[in-house]
Amino acid sequence: MTETYELSEEQRLFQDTVRRLAKERVEPRAAEIDRTGEFPWDMVELFREYGLIGVGMPEEYGGGGADLLTFCLAVEEVARVCATSSLIIAAQHLGAMPILIAGNPEQKRRFLPPIAQGEQLAAFALTEPEAGSDAGGTRTRAVLDGDSYRLTGTKVFITNGGLAKTLVVFASTNPERGVKGISAFVVDGQASGLSVGRIEDKMGIRGSQTAMLNFDDVRVPRDQRLGEEGDGFKIAMRTLDRTRPGIAAQALGISQGALDVTVEHLTQRRQFGRPLIEQEAIQFMLADMQTQIEASRQLLYRAATVVERAGFETESSAEVTRYSAMAKLMCSETAMRVTTDAVQLFGGYGYIRDYPVERMMRDAKITQIYEGTNQIQRLVIFRNMLQGGSR
Ligand code: CAA
Ligand code: FAD
Secondary structure (H helix, E strand, O other): OOOOOOOOHHHHHHHHHHHHHHHHHHHHHHHHHHHHOOOOHHHHHHHHHOOOOOOOOOHHHOOOOOOHHHHHHHHHHHHOOOHHHHHHHHHHHHHHHHHHHHOOHHHHHHHHHHHHOOOOOEEEEOOEOOEOOOHHHOOOEEEEEOOEEEEEEEEEEEEOOOOOOEEEEEEEOOHHHHHHHEEEEEEEOOOOOEEEEEEOOOOOOOOOOEEEEEEEEEEEEHHHEEOOOOOHHHHHHHHHHHHHHHHHHHHHHHHHHHHHHHHHHHHHOEEOOEEHHHOHHHHHHHHHHHHHHHHHHHHHHHHHHHHHHHOOOOOOOHHHHHHHHHHHHHHHHHHHHHHHHHHHHHHHHHHOOOOOHHHHHHHHHHOOOOOOOHHHHHHHHHHOOOOOOOO
């Protein structure tokens, strides 16, 4: 299959607009967000104002109706200056995706508009203390009792936990059936019996709130179950197929941002009587960084195109699952390598907080871990690469 990944005129214009907005309004806040570790509500407002918060959600629910590649451009451009802020857009998309994939028309009409318009934050609650990479090991229980389910259990590391009004929670309705016993529920973030546990003190993306959520007999009306009982695991996997490109875009943006500031620094910084950028050994490192970034970008844009074509409502093909995982794997590996080299090329200045590259290196690390660690991406890629793409 031959395909080109040139951006359309419309996508270029959008990219320019977001780039300018990020430079003017997001970049000046990035260091402070990192330093204080406070969730940047002003960025939520900014992204609402510019229609970015729900940019990849359908227009009929108040979203921007953008294709996945355009959504990725938004995340990339914001991450180029502030990874925490880019996660606001990506996490909102993640929280909405199970509803887009598996919600019935009534559920979509009810839950999506406030998320798409950024009136409420959303969250996706899959991970548990004993079920991280092994998401099929979900222990949170959902027991049907009359017209509602009662949820009991603990979720950990939930982005927007304690802030989100709408949570999609995965819980087992039938533990004997293993992964086929997991179901998905839309849960009100303020439901009685739901409490916020520890809020994590993190290495990077420090302005994003990552929290433990305890469910103690939380009542969830039956009509807030997404799909049938037992559909939950597939809904979670299909969601991640469609959202891992967003994390790849975050990683790519971090890489590009690190390269931007490194080139600028090396052009100004003089040693041995001339700008450091004139040293061939440094030029070669910059050439490698640029090459890795561009290769990652091409893979991501292709992945976004492949995943977009599949839409929300169909089961993922092996190709969709594989491309999504490959983009996340490659872009995050690039981000870690490029940001580590950026710190190196800043010398001692790279190691201190007055310069942005140490933050970028800390922020890059999470992209190799969340939405499935890179070991898990490799497992997913392998399972979906052989003829027939058996999982
Ligand atoms: N689409 C549809 N169905 C899928 C699927 C997909 N992509 N992947 C698997 N399935 C189906 C399988 O076909 C199988 O169903 P059948 O038996 O009917 O065929 C069923 O699901 C079980 O699949 P597996 O046997 O492959 O399951 P597994 O237990 O071996 O492992 C895994 C699956 C890929 C390792 C999965 O557990 C996984 O992705 N783990 C990582 C978890 C993760 O990514 N968490 C992210 C949390 S969100 C987050 O982190 C957010 C953030 O940062 C902001
Ligand atoms: P483990 O599963 O304990 O893995 C430990 C190590 O073992 C890893 O290196 C892993 O790759 C490796 N490993 C595990 N299994 C295998 C295997 N089969 N083969 C080879 N290596 C393996 N989760 C949500 O549900 N929602 C969120 O919003 C969310 N946001 C997050 C935000 C942050 C900041 C963080 C840190 C995490 C977030 N997570 C979220 C959880 C994240 O997805 C998990 O941390 C991740 O999937 C890994 O699970 P774990 O931490 O339990 O690691």
